[in-house]
Amino acid sequence: MAESREAQRLDVAAGAHAYTIHFGGAAERALNAQTRALRDGGSRFAVITDSNVARVQGNLLDRFACEPLVLPAGEPSKSTESVARAWDWLCEARLDRTGSVFAVGGGVIGDLAGFAAATYLRGIRYFQVPTSLLAMVDSSVGGKTGINTGFGKNLVGAFWQPSGVFAVTDVLHTLPAREFAAGMAEVIKYGMLADRPLFDRLAKAPEPLQPGSAGLPEVIRRCCELKTGIVAGDERETASTGGRALLNLGHTFAHAIENTAGYGTYVHGEAVAIGLLMACRLSEELELPGQPVSPEVAPVLARYNLPLRLREPLAIDSLMAAMERDKKVRDQRLRFVVLESIGRAVTHDRVPEALIRELWSEFGAT
Ligand SMILES: NC(=O)c1ccc[n+]([C@@H]2O[C@H](COP(=O)([O-])OP(=O)(O)OC[C@H]3O[C@@H](n4cnc5c(N)ncnc54)[C@H](O)[C@@H]3O)[C@@H](O)[C@H]2O)c1
Incomplete structure (x- = not known):
């Protein structure tokens, strides 16, 4: 099916900086x-x-006609060692201030190469060529770049906007199904926090979205x-x-799960899925208007094979301690994003600790 012009690009103004995100088949042409x-x-x-x-996207990489720097796949590559390797690589390639970097990969490569x-x-300029669904809908846009340190995730970084983003959706065919589902957790998150029609579309479409779905570029857009x-x-x-923090719907819980279970036990989007449902339950317990939302949200998460509760029990004390550490490092206060209805999120920072403990227990922690 021919894509409409509408589904092919998005012009973004980020302060004085402007760039275009290209989608689907048009992204391939724009990249060339x-x-x-x-x-x-x-x-x-x-x-x-x-x-x-x-290994699996030789065709995509061949079009650059230059040897890429290949870092080991996975979160540990968002490190000071990798960024030092990237700086050396740019020096060896003799890039001057007119040079540019192409980040071809998921969020790990996007964050690391963007920071380099x-x-x-x-x-210098950089372009994002996101290859995971999460990178297409989230990490490649917004201008946050960075690496992890021994003290935690994303502790060193810079706000640095890309000069262009090329979301070539065809590359998603090689993405493992579990990673695609993880990206869908973020897609569902957007519907929940700001777009009821998008949420309904995900809930009611006869078939769940897949890498080859005709409607996928438009949803990513x-x-x-x-x-x-x-x-x-x-x-x-x-x-x-409110503001950018709203994008963290479900993430305060998700970060605690990832941190306590050990990074890699849950793919980020899986932890986010549990966090999204916990945010719904929290909204219900706070007796916000438009409740209950979880009976609508749970089936959509399940449709994309995302977990609805912890797979193995985790200690509530450890989860609470992880939240406390996150708070100290980032924000000095525990701020939750909750829903007034599907499509309308707000921030809330007066949540009793006992309520959070009860929620952890409800979701399988002990
Ligand atoms: N900058 C931001 O605003 C922002 C937002 C959200 C997440 N992030 C960061 O993004 C990272 C997570 O991103 P992610 O989920 O893309 O992780 P990732 O980069 O590790 O990619 C997930 C896995 O999929 C593989 N992969 C990617 N594209 C593939 C393809 N087309 N075919 C086959 N395999 C492919 C990768 O090698 C990796 O094993 C985290 O470090 C997180 O902190 C950043």
Whole structure:
């Protein structure tokens, strides 16, 4: 089916910086045009990817006609060692201030390569070529780049906007099903926090979305539109209520699950799915208007094979301690995102600790 022009691009204004996100088949053409234009203009570029993408996406990488830096796949690559390797790679490729970096991979590569670009020569251009669904709908837009340290995730980084994003949806065919489902958790999140019609579409479509679904580029585009709209109002997450923090719906719980279970036990989107349902239950317990929402949300998460509760019990004390650490490091207060209805999220920072403990227990913690 031919894609409408509408589904093919999204122009984003981020302060003084403007860039375009391209989707579906149009993204492939735009990517080719971008690399050709850089070559014709005589400016150098470097490509950073991971070992899985290098193994299964040879065609995508071949079009750059330059040897990529291939980092080991997985979260441990968001490290100071990897960023040092990336800086050396850019030096060896003799990139000057007119050079650019292409981040070809999931969120790990996007965050790492974006941070390398933000810091090399005090900042050069970079382009995102997201290859996971999560990267297409979330990490490749919004301008957050960074790495982890021994003290926690994303502790070092920079706000650095990409100069273009190319979401070539065809590459999702090689993405493992579990990773696709994890990306769907973020898609469902967008519907829950800001777009009831999107949520309904995910709930009621006769077939669940798959990598080859004709409607997928349009859904990805809508998520990017929602994210960039929220980010535009609060680029550096400084709003005292609402703002960029709303994108963290379910994430306060999810980070505690990932941290306590050990990174890798749950794929990020799986922890987010449990967190989304916990945020619904919290909204119900706080007697916010428009409740209950969880009876509507749970079947949509289940439709995408996402977990609805902890698979194995985790200790409530450890989960609470993880939340407390997260709070100390990031925000000095425990702020939850809750729902007034599906499509309308708000921030809430006066939640009694006993209620959170009860919720953990309800979701399988002991
Ligand atoms: N910057 C932001 O705003 C932002 C937002 C959300 C998440 N993140 C970050 O994103 C990261 C998670 O991103 P992710 O879920 O994409 O993880 P990821 O980059 O580790 O990718 C997930 C897995 O899929 C593989 N993969 C990716 N594309 C593939 C393809 N087309 N075919 C086959 N395999 C493929 C990867 O090799 C990896 O094993 C985290 O580090 C998180 O902190 C950043």
